[in-house]
Amino acid sequence: MEIRVDQRNDSKVAVVVSEEIVIQNVQDALDLMVSVQYNEGCDKILLKKEQIVDDFFELKTKLAGEILQKYTNYQVKLAIVGEFGSYNSKSLSDFIHESNKGKRFWFLPTETEALDALHGVK
Numbered sequence: 324m325e326i327r328v329d330q331r332n333d334s335k336v337a338v339v340v341s342e343e344i345v346i347q348n349v350q351d352a353l354d355l356m357v358s359v360q361y362n363e364g365c366d367k368i369l370l371k372k373e374q375i376v377d378d379f380f381e382l383k384t385k386l387a388g389e390i391l392q393k394y395t396n397y398q399v400k401l402a403i404v405g406e407f408g409s410y411n412s413k414s415l416s417d418f419i420h421e422s423n424k425g426k427r428f429w430f431l432p433t434e435t436e437a438l439d440a441l442h443g444v445k
Contacts (some may be wrong), residue, residue, distance in 0.1 A: 328363050337365040345374040352390040356399050357372070366398060366414060369434065372405025380407075382414050391428055393438045402429040402437035430433040 325340040339345055339424035347351045359365045378384045394401055398428040407419055407430055426444045431437045 324398065326359060326363055328365060329369075329438055329442075335363065335365045336366070336367040336369055336438060336441045337363050337367055338369045338438075339371070339374055341374055343374070345370065346378045346390070347380065349386070349389050349393065353393055354388070356394065359395060360397075367400045367402075367444075369402045369437050369441060372403055372407070375403065375422055380410055380412075380415055381417060382412070387418070394443045395427060400427050402431055402441050404431055404434050404437045406432060 324343070324345055327338045328335045329338050335347055339355070345355060355368065359368055372380075374385070378391070379387050382388070391401070407415070410416070422430060424429040427438060429440045431440060
């Protein structure tokens with residue numbers, strides 16, 4: 324795994340570069356958060372959908388809720404890039420829609436849109 328920092332003015336986003344799954348559980352998410360905060364000075368993270376275990380997108384596992392609650396507690400913002408239409412779940416679709424209205428978590432189709440969202444919040 325590699326972390327590339329995208330900086331615009333005083334806003335820094337940690338972009339995770341990896342061909343493998345980076346987050347398989349809550350501890351992995353916490354380790355990533357601590358690593359980018361300590362090593363890169365970032366409180367904004369961009370991940371590709373493929374870097375997160377599929378259980379995250381099965382809301383009944385509660386993995387997404389647990390991870391996003393931890394990130395909320397530590398004031399870390401997260402954007403996940405990918406195509407989410409392949410999930411046949413109304414609850415996930417609603418969750419994504421509501422998240423995208425906020426200022427903390429986004430599920431977006433392109434890295435450019437994700438970076439714009441992350442850099443656009445304090």
